[in-house]
Amino acid sequence: MQLSLHFPELHRFILEQFELPLDSLHGPSHWARVGRIGKRLARHSTADPVVLELFSLFHDSRRKNDDWDLEHGPEAARFMVKLRGVYFDCTDLQFEQLQYAVQHHTTGKPTDHITIGACWDSDRLDLMRVGIRPDPAYLSLEHSREETTILWAIQQSLEEMDPDLNLLDS
Numbered sequence: 322m323q324l325s326l327h328f329p330e331l332h333r334f335i336l337e338q339f340e341l342p343l344d345s346l347h348g349p350s351h352w353a354r355v356g357r358i359g360k361r362l363a364r365h366s367t368a369d370p371v372v373l374e375l376f377s378l379f380h381d382s383r384r385k386n387d388d389w390d391l392e393h394g395p396e397a398a399r400f401m402v403k404l405r406g407v408y409f410d411c412t413d414l415q416f417e418q419l420q421y422a423v424q425h426h427t428t429g430k431p432t433d434h435i436t437i438g439a440c441w442d443s444d445r446l447d448l449m450r451v452g453i454r455p456d457p458a459y460l461s462l463e464h465s466r467e468e469t470t471i472l473w474a475i476q477q478s479l480e481e482m483d484p485d486l487n488l489l490d491s
């Protein structure tokens with residue numbers, strides 16, 4: 322498993338405390354795809370790549386199940402406080418944006434805030450892993466809503482699924 326480029330120690334620590342199986346729908350392969358999508362969104366916008374990478378690692382880190390778990394965002398936002406300065410560092414502004422993005426990522430509506438919107442988009446663009454096509458109505462950035470971006474993200478999500486199951490054809 323490839324650890325996060327900039328925060329390998331943090332990645333290791335988060336993996337060790339993760340309560341769900343490693344092949345969980347909200348586990349490390351999802352975090353990696355969210356990280357890759359985040360990098361693409363940062364290249365096509367002014368979104369902060371550090372916040373995006375930290376978001377990919379933290380946002381589902383405290384999930385207790387793969388179903389409806391409204392508390393995991395707020396819980397992850399609290400969890401990261403004691404790790405700052407130990408496993409990662411960032412500016413106060415980056416931390417503020419990261420905490421908001423993580424806390425509200427499940428229910429947050431599309432926003433004009435580029436970095437927070439990019440965080441939520443990076444998560445929502447990986448929905449095809451559960452058979453849901455990403456819907457532009459729930460995406461914040463113009464680049465995220467483009468058909469080429471959505472198709473690229475779908476392809477990524479499908480690559481780790483059963484090769485016989487090609488949802489793009491259906």
Ligand SMILES: [Fe+2]
Nearest residue numbers: 351380381444
């Ligand atoms: Fe997620």
